[in-house]
Amino acid sequence: MSAAQPSDAKRLVTLTVNGLERSGVAEPRTLLVDFLRHELGLTGTHVGCEHGVCGACTVRMDGEPIRACIVLAVQAQGASIETIEGLADGEALHPIQQAFREAHGLQCGFCTPGMVLAVQSLLEENADPSEQEIREYLSGNVCRCTGYVGIVAAVQRAARKLAGAE
Amino acid sequence: MPDRPEITGTLLQKPQYVGTRILRTEDPRFLTGRARYTDDVRLPGMLEAAFLRSPHAHARIASIDVSAAQALPGVHGVFTGRDLAAVLAPFVSTVAGRGGVRPLTQHAIPFDKARHVGDPVAVVVADSRYLAEDACDAIAVEWEALPAVVDPEAALAPGAPLVHDDVPDNNFAHIEFASGDVERRFAEADRVFSKRFHHGRLSPAPLETRAVVADFDRSTGAVTIWTSSQTPHLVRSLLVPVLGIPESRIRVIADAVGGGFGLKCQVFKEEAVIPALSKLVGRPVKWIEDRREHLAASVHAKEVISYLDIACTREGRFLAFRARYVGVNGAYQAHPWTALVDPMTTAAALPNLYDVRDVAYQIDCPYTNRCMTGAYRGVGRTPGTTARESLIDDIARELAIDPVELRLRNCIGDAPSVSATGARYDGGTYRACIEKARAACDYDGFRARQAAARAAGRHLGIGFSPYVEPTAWGSDMAKVQGYVASEIFDAAQVTVEPDGSVSVSAGLHNHGQGLETTLAQVAADTLGVRIEDVRVSMGDTAVAPYGFGTHSSRAAVIGGGTVMRAGTEVRRKMARIVGHLLEVSPEDVEFRDGAAQVRGVPGKRMTIAEIAAVAYFGGARRPPDMEPALTSTRSFDPHEVWPNGCVVAAVEVDVETGGVRIEKLWSVEDCGVLINPMIVEGQTAGALAQAVGGALLEELAYDENGQLLAGTLVDYLYPSSTEVPPMEFLHVETPSPVTEGGMKGMGEGGLSVTGAAIVNAVADALAPFGITITRTPLSPTTILALLREARERRAAPTAA
Ligand code: FES
Ligand code: FES
Numbered sequence: 030m031s032a033a034q035p036s037d038a039k040r041l042v043t044l045t046v047n048g049l050e051r052s053g054v055a056e057p058r059t060l061l062v063d064f065l066r067h068e069l070g071l072t073g074t075h076v077g078c079e080h081g082v083c084g085a086c087t088v089r090m091d092g093e094p095i096r097a098c099i100v101l102a103v104q105a106q107g108a109s110i111e112t113i114e115g116l117a118d119g120e121a122l123h124p125i126q127q128a129f130r131e132a133h134g135l136q137c138g139f140c141t142p143g144m145v146l147a148v149q150s151l152l153e154e155n156a157d158p159s160e161q162e163i164r165e166y167l168s169g170n171v172c173r174c175t176g177y178v179g180i181v182a183a184v185q186r187a188a189r190k191l192a193g194a195e
Numbered sequence: 196m197p198d199r200p201e202i203t204g205t206l207l208q209k210p211q212y213v214g215t216r217i218l219r220t221e222d223p224r225f226l227t228g229r230a231r232y233t234d235d236v237r238l239p240g241m242l243e244a245a246f247l248r249s250p251h252a253h254a255r256i257a258s259i260d261v262s263a264a265q266a267l268p269g270v271h272g273v274f275t276g277r278d279l280a281a282v283l284a285p286f287v288s289t290v291a292g293r294g295g296v297r298p299l300t301q302h303a304i305p306f307d308k309a310r311h312v313g314d315p316v317a318v319v320v321a322d323s324r325y326l327a328e329d330a331c332d333a334i335a336v337e338w339e340a341l342p343a344v345v346d347p348e349a350a351l352a353p354g355a356p357l358v359h360d361d362v363p364d365n366n367f368a369h370i371e372f373a374s375g376d377v378e379r380r381f382a383e384a385d386r387v388f389s390k391r392f393h394h395g396r397l398s399p400a401p402l403e404t405r406a407v408v409a410d411f412d413r414s415t416g417a418v419t420i421w422t423s424s425q426t427p428h429l430v431r432s433l434l435v436p437v438l439g440i441p442e443s444r445i446r447v448i449a450d451a452v453g454g455g456f457g458l459k460c461q462v463f464k465e466e467a468v469i470p471a472l473s474k475l476v477g478r479p480v481k482w483i484e485d486r487r488e489h490l491a492a493s494v495h496a497k498e499v500i501s502y503l504d505i506a507c508t509r510e511g512r513f514l515a516f517r518a519r520y521v522g523v524n525g526a527y528q529a530h531p532w533t534a535l536v537d538p539m540t541t542a543a544a545l546p547n548l549y550d551v552r553d554v555a556y557q558i559d560c561p562y563t564n565r566c567m568t569g570a571y572r573g574v575g576r577t578p579g580t581t582a583r584e585s586l587i588d589d590i591a592r593e594l595a596i597d598p599v600e601l602r603l604r605n606c607i608g609d610a611p612s613v614s615a616t617g618a619r620y621d622g623g624t625y626r627a628c629i630e631k632a633r634a635a636c637d638y639d640g641f642r643a644r645q646a647a648a649r650a651a652g653r654h655l656g657i658g659f660s661p662y663v664e665p666t667a668w669g670s671d672m673a674k675v676q677g678y679v680a681s682e683i684f685d686a687a688q689v690t691v692e693p694d695g696s697v698s699v700s701a702g703l704h705n706h707g708q709g710l711e712t713t714l715a716q717v718a719a720d721t722l723g724v725r726i727e728d729v730r731v732s733m734g735d736t737a738v739a740p741y742g743f744g745t746h747s748s749r750a751a752v753i754g755g756g757t758v759m760r761a762g763t764e765v766r767r768k769m770a771r772i773v774g775h776l777l778e779v780s781p782e783d784v785e786f787r788d789g790a791a792q793v794r795g796v797p798g799k800r801m802t803i804a805e806i807a808a809v810a811y812f813g814g815a816r817r818p819p820d821m822e823p824a825l826t827s828t829r830s831f832d833p834h835e836v837w838p839n840g841c842v843v844a845a846v847e848v849d850v851e852t853g854g855v856r857i858e859k860l861w862s863v864e865d866c867g868v869l870i871n872p873m874i875v876e877g878q879t880a881g882a883l884a885q886a887v888g889g890a891l892l893e894e895l896a897y898d899e900n901g902q903l904l905a906g907t908l909v910d911y912l913y914p915s916s917t918e919v920p921p922m923e924f925l926h927v928e929t930p931s932p933v934t935e936g937g938m939k940g941m942g943e944g945g946l947s948v949t950g951a952a953i954v955n956a957v958a959d960a961l962a963p964f965g966i967t968i969t970r971t972p973l974s975p976t977t978i979l980a981l982l983r984e985a986r987e988r989r990a991a992p993t994a995a
Binding site for chain 2: 056058059066067070071072073074075076077078079080082083085112113114116117122126129130131133135136137138139140141142145163164165167168169170171172173174175176177178179180181
């Protein structure tokens, strides 16, 4: 979590999160994921490793999936961030969220927010991915619970839903 | 014996929900980021803690100077082991009632020396975690390095350096067992086969690390502890003697938990330290473990060295099993199960589903300068099964008997029976599951494909691993697994509220198993209400009746059983109210879809809401002797329950790179009555994937000086979506005669035995090279080394 030196050079970081402008205070060393979780109170994004391997902290920055544990909050100044909290439309789950539920694509739920956002990017890039393409795209998002069976099925289901076929 | 099961709960005659693939009711809050994990708890005035941990495997603390850390702005306190010992009693860990076990007294933070990389030395409380870690960096420790004890067998040898000065042989326990006349069987046998198998060191490594928030209230002397635990009541009970706070003043909350897999059914020293810090600084304190701490200092598991001998006839009939197990513990004892949780249960499962009456084993459990070992899904069975099943495949090759046939030849019959190690099997489909697995993987077709591939220079292999395994740990099961003095049960409360909706509260914990859904299915089918009208809650000791939490595949059987028992009482009470008001016999009242209906009289009907209104507020309309309120709390402590199954793995090994590609895994399981097949398959899939990691990828290696070589996820390799193969799940459903509802419990079998199936498949693929597999994980380097050794053996002139 910590960088080498403490710093009192705190600064105001302003960014757009899920379509709303938000500001908060960050040290230069503050990780984006800590800023989102603790400064802005968006605890849906999780931390599994803090070294860029597990994908639990995946959010989207200017439309691209990123690992918020290896990006500094100050680097996100002015950026547009999407987190899991922005996906559902009121009480209505997004089709990807629905598909995860219908295909039993989650168990403990800890990987789920990052996984769902990664899937959103996958399906934007490739609306009809093969099983192999799904597995390769998601290989940087670890799930310790599901064995990926339900996740792969959920992505296929979400693709059909988004194509209007389900 | 108290409260041993009489089966008293009943489902409705035509269950609507049990047995169906109902979608999980808990999902939306996880899918929307609304679930509350421990790190999501934020309290007014909350501070954060960080531990300074030892970089050395074994070193004396010559001096420790915290003054510079103390002086940093934002730091509220720096505490060493001695400081904490003033407010925290030590943990005393042992297996009560078991001879040959030497209890260990352990301080929350040691103060004389560090015994493994990651052992805590001091803890800082500061305004933020960032500042707490800065302060850790400012603590000056003068170390005197000591020789590290790393090799477990050397640890047991005379003259080895000591991990604990008062444990003269480094051995936590020596246990011996024998049944029948093992030595005679070995003397008489046609053939004796032997093997040493060294199972790799793993970690459950849930994606959410450990996490604790504590808020001690000086005005009441009460503490609330949020912790990422599978067993909130166990945390509460076991912290009483350590914190010195009465149980009624400790509230433990484990809301959302990001995976446990057994790791979080232990009670950790950090779970005592954080409440103590809150008491010392007078503010709430949070500690979130980072991944390095998790890999170095939570628990490791499954590293057991097995020496196994099997006596058998020429025809491959097993006569006797003999084993010596060395459970490779680290420096401490995981509380309360201790490091024996692996080797002791490994040994208890030695005969498994093989019909062998003559069985003997010995267990040693040495301390080494590594992270302590503890529970990980499929405790003990994973290493024991891998050792036994791989030796059985060696025997099949040696005797030229088909490995599936060899297993069928030695398999027990379906009727309930008692094993040589005293396990009371409740009956199953032991052979049928093996046969079903053989059919599912098209065994003959695979052998034909394998032969063709071999001719083309490709190496396919197939491996089987059948099993019967302990689930639903109640008191009987705990005892037969070696915890001879343990009493374990669970309780649940079922309440029909005044408006007719239903609340279920259980002492279990839901961290991915879908229990909110499955217990709602059982409750709805016990009461005859709609599942949407049931709300299940768990994880808060201030609300839930006492329980032992979710682990050991116990939640569906015991949770389901308690809910059925309590729900049946409530249903009977409702039937009496309906009978009284409509002037019919309560026996003629049927429940379905949230209403009571008098059998055969369509007009005579009351909704649950109407019944509840009478029960709570009906006064004289209630039957005269009846208390108001529709609620019941019941407990359940089942007899031993033993589901069975068989896993098959098909692999291809690349002999140039040493890479193993798993083509497919098949799991056949008979876990009795299925509450929700979707959830059962999800649990199986997860267990199979973890087994892929254990067999091929994951290893918490240490070097010869006790340095941990896998301190990050770059070195400790979780299986990713590209490494986990396609899987197929097949079910056999034989109701257990000894549980409420006939459920048998599941969730661990996949991890208990799939590693063995993979090892056997790899050995089968490489059979033409004459290799023998004696350890896991089977990394490419290991496979290439095996191939090289086999080549060298063949090239070398035969020894005289
Ligand atoms: S927490 Fe960012 S990748 Fe693991
Ligand atoms: S659902 Fe638990 S880590 Fe994926």
